[in-house]
Amino acid sequence: MSTTTIRLPDDLKARVAVAAERAGTTSHNFILEAVAEKTVRAEHFDDFDAVAEARYARIVESGKTISWDDMRKYLEQRITHVPARRPAPRKLAK
Numbered sequence: 001m002s003t004t005t006i007r008l009p010d011d012l013k014a015r016v017a018v019a020a021e022r023a024g025t026t027s028h029n030f031i032l033e034a035v036a037e038k039t040v041r042a043e044h045f046d047d048f049d050a051v052a053e054a055r056y057a058r059i060v061e062s063g064k065t066i067s068w069d070d071m072r073k074y075l076e077q078r079i080t081h082v083p084a085r086r087p088a089p090r091k092l093a094k
Contacts, residue, residue, distance in 0.1 A: 063091055063092050064090065064092060065090065065092050066087045066088075066090070067087075
């Protein structure tokens with residue numbers, strides 16, 4: 001395991017100490033968990049961004065899309081178990 005030094009402003013260090021105590025852990029562990037959570041969030045955002053880019057590329061390639069109004073109505077019907085017809089894609093507006 002490697003060591004990294006971080007410099008915290010005194011007020012933040014005090015806040016971390018209080019939050020860690022409330023959480024029943026040490027300041028060190030609290031900071032480790034915070035870094036791990038932030039890292040996971042960044043990784044999930046990268047994954048989300050990649051999926052969005054791929055989906056948009058398919059829309060541009062096919063030239064077809066479904067309006068949000070049509071899709072929302074369809075999804076609301078599905079959620080409430082009302083028989084719903086899948087909306088038909090239309091040409092992409094330019």
